[in-house]
Amino acid sequence: xxxxxxxxxxxxxxxxxxxxxxxxxxxxxxxxKNDIDYxxxxxxxxxxxxxxxxxPDLVGQNQSxxxxxxxxxxxxxxxxxMSCFTVIFLFIGNSWILQYATYFGYLFFMLLSTLIASFSTxxxxxxxxxxxxxxxxxxxxxxxxKTTHVLxxxxxxxxxxxxxxxxxxxxxxxxxxxLLVTILTIIFCFWTLLFTLGIYSVxxxxxxxxxxxxxxxxxxIGLSIFMVIGYQLINQIVDVVDIFVVYAPQLWHLFLFxxxxxxxxxxxxxxxxxxxxxxxxxxxxxxxxxxxxxxKNAGKMEENILRMSESSEGSSIKTSPWLTxxxxxxxxxxxxxxxxxxxxKTIQHEREFKTRIYPSLLTSFILPVILIFNSFTDGxxxxxxxxxxxxxxxxxxxxxxxxxxxxxxxxxxxxxxxxFQLSPxxxxxxxxxxxxxxxxxxxxxxxxxxAGAIFLFLFGWDALSVILNAFLALxxxxxxxxxxxxxxxxxxxxxxAPNNTEGCFTSILxxxxxxxxxxxxxxxxxxxxxxxxxxxxxxxxITLKLLFFSFKQK
Amino acid sequence: MEPIIEMKxxxxxxxxxxxxxxxxxxxxxxxxxxxxxxxxAGKSTTVKIIMGLLSQDSGExxxxxxLLQGNQEEYKKRIGYVPENADLYETLTAAEYLVxxxxxxxxEEAVIIKKAYQMMTALGxxxxxxxxxxTFSKGMRQKVLIISSLLHDPDVLFWDEPLNGLDxxxxxxxxxxxxxxxxxxxxIFYSSHIMDTVEKLSDRILLLNDGEVVADGSFKxxxxxxxxxxxxxxxxxxxxxxQGELADAFLGAMxxxxxxx
Numbered sequence: 001x002x003x004x005x006x007x008x009x010x011x012x013x014x015x016x017x018x019x020x021x022x023x024x025x026x027x028x029x030x031x032x033k034n035d036i037d038y039x040x041x042x043x044x045x046x047x048x049x050x051x052x053x054x055x056p057d058l059v060g061q062n063q064s065x066x067x068x069x070x071x072x073x074x075x076x077x078x079x080x081x082m083s084c085f086t087v088i089f090l091f092i093g094n095s096w097i098l099q100y101a102t103y104f105g106y107l108f109f110m111l112l113s114t115l116i117a118s119f120s121t122x123x124x125x126x127x128x129x130x131x132x133x134x135x136x137x138x139x140x141x142x143x144x145x146k147t148t149h150v151l152x153x154x155x156x157x158x159x160x161x162x163x164x165x166x167x168x169x170x171x172x173x174x175x176x177x178x179l180l181v182t183i184l185t186i187i188f189c190f191w192t193l194l195f196t197l198g199i200y201s202v203x204x205x206x207x208x209x210x211x212x213x214x215x216x217x218x219x220x221i222g223l224s225i226f227m228v229i230g231y232q233l234i235n236q237i238v239d240v241v242d243i244f245v246v247y248a249p250q251l252w253h254l255f256l257f258x259x260x261x262x263x264x265x266x267x268x269x270x271x272x273x274x275x276x277x278x279x280x281x282x283x284x285x286x287x288x289x290x291x292x293x294x295x296k297n298a299g300k301m302e303e304n305i306l307r308m309s310e311s312s313e314g315s316s317i318k319t320s321p322w323l324t325x326x327x328x329x330x331x332x333x334x335x336x337x338x339x340x341x342x343x344x345k346t347i348q349h350e351r352e353f354k355t356r357i358y359p360s361l362l363t364s365f366i367l368p369v370i371l372i373f374n375s376f377t378d379g380x381x382x383x384x385x386x387x388x389x390x391x392x393x394x395x396x397x398x399x400x401x402x403x404x405x406x407x408x409x410x411x412x413x414x415x416x417x418x419x420f421q422l423s424p425x426x427x428x429x430x431x432x433x434x435x436x437x438x439x440x441x442x443x444x445x446x447x448x449x450x451a452g453a454i455f456l457f458l459f460g461w462d463a464l465s466v467i468l469n470a471f472l473a474l475x476x477x478x479x480x481x482x483x484x485x486x487x488x489x490x491x492x493x494x495x496x497a498p499n500n501t502e503g504c505f506t507s508i509l510x511x512x513x514x515x516x517x518x519x520x521x522x523x524x525x526x527x528x529x530x531x532x533x534x535x536x537x538x539x540x541x542i543t544l545k546l547l548f549f550s551f552k553q554k
Numbered sequence: 555m556e557p558i559i560e561m562k563x564x565x566x567x568x569x570x571x572x573x574x575x576x577x578x579x580x581x582x583x584x585x586x587x588x589x590x591x592x593x594x595a596g597k598s599t600t601v602k603i604i605m606g607l608l609s610q611d612s613g614e615x616x617x618x619x620x621l622l623q624g625n626q627e628e629y630k631k632r633i634g635y636v637p638e639n640a641d642l643y644e645t646l647t648a649a650e651y652l653v654x655x656x657x658x659x660x661x662e663e664a665v666i667i668k669k670a671y672q673m674m675t676a677l678g679x680x681x682x683x684x685x686x687x688x689t690f691s692k693g694m695r696q697k698v699l700i701i702s703s704l705l706h707d708p709d710v711l712f713w714d715e716p717l718n719g720l721d722x723x724x725x726x727x728x729x730x731x732x733x734x735x736x737x738x739x740x741x742i743f744y745s746s747h748i749m750d751t752v753e754k755l756s757d758r759i760l761l762l763n764d765g766e767v768v769a770d771g772s773f774k775x776x777x778x779x780x781x782x783x784x785x786x787x788x789x790x791x792x793x794x795x796x797q798g799e800l801a802d803a804f805l806g807a808m809x810x811x812x813x814x815x
Contacts, residue, residue: 040658047643047654054645054686130637134605135658136630306607 020152021046034295037141044132044145045152072153076160078505083161087168096173097259097266097276100181103165104188104258110161111154111192113363116220117356119150121495123200124216124305133306143302147294151193158189177268184261187287191257194290199223201297204304217351224359249275254282326441331434332548335427339434346491347442350412356495357407357443364399365447369454391463394455394470395518397448401478402506404439409488410495417492428489433550435490436482440475448474465532466521472539473517477510479546555582556619558710558741559604564613566599573599575765576613581743583709586736588756589745590784592792595762597745598638601712605635631659634703636696638714638745644688648674648698651687652705659706666705673701677727692719700728711735713744717751729755753784763792 021042031038053070089102123146132142162185170178199219207215253259263279270276327340347353372390411417420431452467459466524531557580566574573596581587591597602608604615606626615622617629643651649670656666674680677697687695696719703711717725732742732755746752752759753773761769761776768791769776777787789795803813 043654043657047646047650050650051643051645127641128643130607130640131642131655132658133607134630134633134635134637135655136627136660137658138627303609 018046018049020049024148031144034144035138035140036144037138040137041141041145041148044137044142045148048145048149049152073156076156078508079157080160080163082508084164086161087164090165090168090172095266096177096269097262100262100265101256101259103162104184104261105256107158107161107185107188108192108258111158111189112196112223113359114157115150115154115192115196116223116359119153120196120200120216120220120355121352122146122150123197126306129306138299139302140299143298146302147193147197147298151190154189154193155186158185162188177265180264180268184264188261191261191287191290194287194294196223197301198290198293201293201301201304204301214351217355220355221358221362224362254278257283257286260286330437330441330547333430335430336434336437339431340438343435343438343490344442346411347439352412352495353407353410356410357404360403361400361443361447364397364403365451368393368396368451372458386459386462389522391455391459391466392518392522394451394467395473395514395521396511397451397470398474398477398514398517399507399510400444400447401474401481402510404443404478405436405482405485406506408435408439408482408486408490409493411491411493412495414492414494417489420489420492429483429550431489432483432486433479436479437547440478444474444478465536466525468536469517469521469532469539472536472543476539476543476546477513479543479550483546483550557581557616558583558618559743560614560616561600561604562614562616564600564603564610564615566596566603566608566610573765574603574610577762577765577767579760579767579770581710581741583741584736584739585757586732586742586755587744588752588759589743589762590747590749590752590759590788591745591762592794595792596765597762598714600762601635601714601743601745605633605712606630631706632709634706634708634711636699636703636711636713636716638718640699642687642695642698645686647684647686648679648690649683651698652702655702656705661706669705670701673704674698677701677724693721693724696720697724700731708740710741711743713742715746716744717746717748725751749783749785749788759784761788761791768792 024042024045028038031041049070052072086103086106089099089106092099092102125146162181166178166181166185169181200216203215203219260279260283263276263283267273267276267280323341323344327337327344331337331340372393448471452471455463455467521532521535524535528534559579559581561577561579564574564577565572573594577596577600589597589600599608603610604617604622606622618632620626620629622629643654646654649667652670653663653666656670657663671680671683674683674697677700679694679697682690682694687698690698696716700713700716703713717728720728729751732744735742736757756773758772759769759776760767769787773784777784806813
């Protein structure tokens with residue numbers, strides 16, 4: 001009892017006054033003005049940042065291993081590299097409104113997809129409410145703490161995504177434009193967060209319990225579709241051929257908010273035209289409306305989030321006949337059967353799995369279609385399309401493989417994994433393979449079938465070998481990547497929001513790989529008779545070997 | 555004497571399932587109240603409503619003489635809460651966790667550290683003061699939760715299954731702590747499935763069954779017969795006497811003899 005400790009953060013004293021908290025202190029007055037208990041909010045944020053910093057890394061399994069800094073911040077390097085390429089937006093044509101509308105479109109796409117996939121869990125978290133909700137803290141303060149927690153990451157992400165374009169703007173378009181882009185980028189970050197919170201608020205007001213959880217999942221998937229289509233529309237206004245022509249406004253552009261944000265820059269370049277003024281008013285007006293809406297509803301939203309945790313009677317769940325048939329067809333060994341069944345059910349019922357994976361899958365799925373439609377500037381022509389060698393874009397669906405493998409590590413119910421570790425029949429390779437097969441059968445096959453059908457319609461039967469090759473390449477790369485990288489039991493790791501953006505390098509690798517395989521297919525098709533079909537045969541053998549002969553016979 | 559907690563016809567349903575069907579009771583200062591009932595009777599729901607974690611569908615709740623409306627924060631300063639199942643911040647050390655919790659009640663860090671270390675020493679876990687909670691056993695976590703509910707010296711305690719995971723010696727210490735708290739004028743509202751403990755410790759027993767209070771009074775008042783035990787009473791009042799048949803069916807299933815269609 002004599003050696004009582006005096007210091008709390010023995011190993012983390014440096015973290016007590018991190019730069020993030022100091023920046024937050026600078027904006028203390030905003031919190032105080034909105035009746036938020038800043039001292040408690042700061043305390044919550046400080047603790048949450050320490051917790052985030054200590055989350056186990058995606059790569060290392062050793063949870064006590066000390067790492068330097070937050071893994072989210074460490075992962076930003078890859079995004080910085082990627083966002084350097086966005087500087088190219090500023091060198092396409094000479095219309096600022098088009099250049100910056102594309103930039104804000106890209107920013108919205110990246111921010112919203114990250115918000116939905118990685119940070120919705122923080123915004124809609126009810127897990128620690130029993131600890132914090134029972135303490136003397138107002139719901140408004142709790143809600144502001146959550147929003148601030150997400151905002152810290154989102155601002156850092158925005159800085160990395162928007163940094164290169166903003167810096168280059170200062171050099172090529174002048175200080176005024178640079179300052180404007182800086183301010184607009186920061187506002188855009190808040191705007192995206194408020195937009196997401198606004199949609200969640202509305203959904204949370206209308207539903208509760210299990211229904212609410214389902215609706216939230218659908219909303220997240222819906223937001224992703226909206227985001228992809230929205231980005232496509234932005235691309236449509238940027239006419240690749242007639243890029244040097246000035247921007248031609250149309251009525252439907254009023255709904256494309258990235259243009260609103262680019263409008264002030266358009267005014268700097270071209271003067272205050274009436275439509276630029278309208279766009280700017282829309283931007284300022286809607287931003288204010290969203291800010292006021294958030295201010296009025298933040299506490300209420302927190303109370304509504306709690307209704308998600310109110311349990312209601314579950315409906316009875318039937319086993320799909322497709323599960324029964326497919327597991328007999330695809331599972332080579334009896335040891336795989338229970339794992340296949342388990343993985344199938346996990347994918348079917350785990351909302352977080354769906355809401356995390358569908359937005360990114362959708363992107364990989366829609367990317368080839370976007371690339372094709374972007375190739376047409378003077379209206380779509382099926383006959384013209386078939387003349388072009390665009391079917392090879394289908395290889396970009398290979399991007400689905402790393403996304404899926406990464407998501408297979410995690411589960412909301414990761415604690416249940418002890419059952420596998422204890423089971424005498426627990427053979428990890430069988431589990432990994434069976435889980436991979438379930439994901440392949442339940443997610444990859446239907447999605448590719450849809451993509452393949454679109455491509456078959458667009459390119460006709462001539463493209464059949466390319467479609468088959470892309471499918472087989474996707475399948476084999478998925479299983480190869482799965483068996484090479486899955487160090488854990490599938491669905492046995494805890495998802496920690498800030499860690500989930502570390503797949504950037506892998507995605508770049510798969511883009512390069514998709515390009516190479518696509519080129520090989522293209523070369524074989526063009527220079528060797530039946531070359532494409534020879535490739536089909538080779539890929540088929542590899543795929544069958546991976547699917548059915550990956551275990552040595554006893 | 556004015557009640558510090560009063561529930562009037564509190565009802566709560568989750569979907570179609572009515573969990574509380576009109577719960578009525580009053581709690582007075584300086585009492586140990588054993589709040590018992592079968593699984594799913596609505597005990598935790600009641601406590602969560604009082605703590606502002608859930609809102610009731612109808613009925614009124616008065617706490618410290620004031621009507622509870624929505625999630626108010628002031629009254630929580632006077633309450634200590636131990637949840638039945640809580641997600642602790644596992645990557646924090648016990649010291650960090652307790653300081654965080656204490657600071658949320660407005661306590662000074664130095665004061666919390668001193669208090670927490672003393673309390674952990676009394677409960678025999680001071681060696682883990684700077685260890686992360688993820689390394690703690692279930693019993694150690696329970697002790698940390700109990701300490702965090704007492705740091706701010708509250709007037710009322712809501713302890714949901716406080717003896718979960720504790721070894722026999724620790725249970726003895728916690729029981730003594732409960733008695734000591736009562737002597738200091740605190741009100742303790744606790745739920746437990748250990749009938750023996752509830753019977754011996756409680757000044758008053760509230761038995762909840764199927765969303766309603768079916769017994770309310772001291773053990774002597776509700777016992778009906780002199781040699782009755784709380785366990786028997788519990789079975790009688792909840793209408794349960796099939797334990798023999800259920801055990802046979804369970805054991806039969808192990809051998810492949812199935813009692814149910």
